[in-house]
Amino acid sequence: MKFTRQATATWKGTGMEGTGVLSTQSAVLNNTAYSFHTRFKDEKGTNPEELIGAAHAGCFAMQLSFLITETGRTPKELTTRAKVYFEDGSITRITLYLNGEVPGMSEKDFRELAQKAKEICPVSKLLNTLIELEITYVTA
Incomplete structure (x- = not known):
């Protein structure tokens, strides 16, 4: 079996101050927020x-x-x-x-x-x- 899946990350700004969104081909993630704070500070969003x-x-x-x-x-x-x-x-x-x-x-x-x-x-x-x-x- 062969297949591919896709996801997209869009980031704006600096690593610490910027923000991004993640989307998946299935749309389960659809412009889901991620940032320095969601990654390192447990704020709402994903990482x-x-x-x-x-x-x-x-x-x-x-x-x-x-x-x-x-x-x-x-x-x-x-x-x-x-x-x-x-x-x-x-x-x-x-x-x-x-x-x-x-x-x-x-x-x-x-x-x-x-x-x-x-x-x-x-x-x-x-x-x-x-x-x-x-x-x-x-x-x-």
Whole structure:
């Protein structure tokens, strides 16, 4: 399967005083505000790090669902939170916090598939940083 996706960033002004907007091809982001303050001061708007976190959490959860489905099971719920660590101008690591429930699957099998998903999800493969995985498994 081949496809492309697009996003656009428009920035006006200096790095600290300026503002920008982000838009995606799907229009889920449509002139969504971002700025120095939304990135470094937790003001309302988005920032590149949380978008990377959302992309990574979403990609990982979907990849894990594919792997689980290949075993003949269906996940009841997979919730992934990605914590992106920014330090001295670099993303130094990402921790994925996974909560999952898969009826009929052992915790051991779930953990093995989660580790595999972490390694093969396209966003994990793209990122050049340490990726940690913490798992909570709910026995169905």
